[in-house]
Amino acid sequence: MTVASSGYGRDRRRVRYPATPGHRDLSRHGSPPRVVVVGAGIAGLAAATGLAERGCHVEVVERERYLGGRVGGWSERLADDTVVGMNRGFHAFFAQYYNLRKLLVRSDPQLGRLHRLEDYPLVDACGRRDTFRGLPRTPPWNALAFALRSPTFRLRDLVRMDARAAAPLAAVSVPEIYARLDHLDAETFLRDINFPEAARHLAFEVFSRSFFIEPGRMSAAELATMFHIYFLGSSEGLVFDVARDNFDISLWTPLAEYLTAPSTPRLPGSVLFHLGVSVDRIDTEGDGFRLADDTGATTRADAVVLAADIAGLRRIVAASPTLGDAEWRARVAALASAPAFAVHRLWLDRPVRAERACFLGAGGSAPLDNISVLDRYEQQAANWAGATGGSVVELHAYAVADTTPPPLARAELRNRLLARLHSMYPETAAAKIVGETMLWRQDCPRFSPGDFAARPGIGTPHPRLVLAGDGIRVDLPVALMERAATTGWIAANTLLRQWDAAGHTLHTVPARGRSAFLRTVATRERLPR
Structure with missing residues (x-):
């Protein structure tokens, strides 16, 4: 498979997280593990794929009658x-x-x-227009070129910015950026660094609202991480792909056909989908679990991936008193949309x-x-x-x-x-x-100031219960659909390690800013005025 077709992009400084070694097909080493994945969004589908490709028997339970979750069709x-x-x-x-x-x-x-x-233009109420067409891909020249050709950002604005206060924006390190900025909202942070107001509205506000929240209620750390992922941390560029057809046709029906095809060397396991079914409760049962759904059926599993949306995750955990400990359950209950x-x-x-x-x-x-x-x-x-x-x-x-x-x-x-x-x-x-x-x-996760530290991670108090989804904490530079996919793969890898099975290699943009100079400035204490 070529680099282009593998989806790994052109950035030579992307970070590779190697797969752990182990069995490639658990079905050859006794009875294959039975795993239930709750939720067939991107996270659940990634987890199901990762598990089935190592020989697990996977059942995916999805409340809706279509696959893809919030990217369903x-x-x-x-x-x-x-x-x-x-x-x-x-x-x-x-x-x-x-x-x-x-x-x-x-x-x-x-x-x-x-x-x-070819482009993704931004237009404000005054008719000023930004464009991503023809930008260089290499940081920091991509961000600098975007700023200097913007009608809302001038060279004098760059001079007037508080460079020391703005340094964390240009030298992000994940997850350390959350300790530095997660107490602030994005609007306050941009105002404190003297970022020009017109440029804030045209650029940062448009991007922050892609997280389904306005800048005044969005974490400044999430804004900085986003800036790192799309600008200063990656040379992949800011133009993007779209699906050529409705998401069911372009994305999920073909993936479902791959996952439910007869066993092949690449997919030695099996996947069974239960659509239009909602999980009501999960009980621990020895080393495994028993799941009850709204059809009255119960399913036993060796492991569970909870990849529901925020409301669904909270509902299931609240109805399942044997899951986790008090501290973990409180973290789940505190999640917000x-x-x-x-x-x-x-x-x-x-x-x-x-x-x-x-x-x-x-x-x-x-x-x-x-x-x-x-x-x-x-x-x-x-x-x-x-x-x-x-x-x-x-x-x-x-x-x-x-x-x-x-x-x-x-x-x-x-x-x-x-x-x-x-x-x-x-x-x-x-x-x-x-x-x-x-x-x-109203089912997208909230990314407000202070949310990051309390957010539950992929692992849980039970080693064979894992979480996945774009609202789940992962200490990597990922966001939105990519956060969902990444947590799904990691959830599968977490379970596979327990069965001495091989994991799946992952990639991200670099976890910290590329410029050593900007990183040095960002770590210094701010001088008193």
Whole structure:
């Protein structure tokens, strides 16, 4: 397999975490372990893949009737009975998502079901525009070039910044950055270093809200880690791939076919999916576990991977008094979800203008955060647009309410989103809405100041119970979908070690900043003024 197809990217300074040696096929050494994976999102699918490839018998229990979790895809019908693809909104597959790509190449060795976008423009309410097209990939020149060509950032702004206070941003070390900055919110930190306000709104606010939280409630350590992953810690660049079709077609149906195919040397184990089933309770039973679900069935397992979302994890642990100790259970109970968000998808009777970007980030344009033109990159949407002469447009509103609002407030938000769309893309004002969906969710993990230290990790008090997901602590420079995939692989590796089985090699961007000079400055005490 080539470097390009393996998903490991072009950055020669990426960090490799070698697999532990051991058995390649546990089914040849007695009865294979039986593992239940709770949750079929990215984390659960990575864990199931890692275990099945070492000969385990894996059963995956998923509450929804589709795979992929928050990156899942399904079908809906418009008013005219047309079947259309639907999902929870745009996702960017960055080149530095090594461990997610490691999962996807199982069923797509050349990653041909992903498509690289040429740009990802950001526009603020004043019409100022940033672009990632043509940036150098090598740090720190990528960040410097982005800043100096931005209409909201000038050379004088760079001079006015408090370089010593800003040093941790340029010299991140994971997990040490959390000890330095996790007590601060991102907005306060950027203000303290004198980062220009206009640039904050156009760049950092757009990125922080991709974590489904506004800068004033996001940890400054998470912001710094994000800056490291995408800019100063990686030379993979900031343009990204998108799925060529709805996520079920492009990603998860092919992976499920790989996992459920007859036993092969590469997949000596087996995977069985139970969709539309919710786990109610997990009890310890000797060295193993007994799981009860909402169908009334019980399943026995030698090990369990809990890869549910935050609410699901809290619910299951609260209903399972024999799991863990008091301190661990308190950590799980303290986990919180980010504010609610909305995805408004529109099927319009006419196209948007040809020069519109596939994906546009909107800064300072509340409640609108992003506009996607799906028929520019997603096959099902393109087929519909080609057949009707219309277009499929998606509007994202992140962190719009602490909880999902009542119907009247949701209707008001819909109208505000449409007004923003018509203002930014005036040709849509005259379009007839052929179909629309407004999806509300509140199930993304919260990354607020102080959350990191209390967050439970992959290991638990029971050696054969492990956690996985993007809300689970892992002391590596990963975020969002990549955090989910990484924790899933590590959860599998954690269990495989107990059975003397070989693990799986992982990769990340470097765990600390690349510049020795910036690291030295960052570790010095700040001088008094």
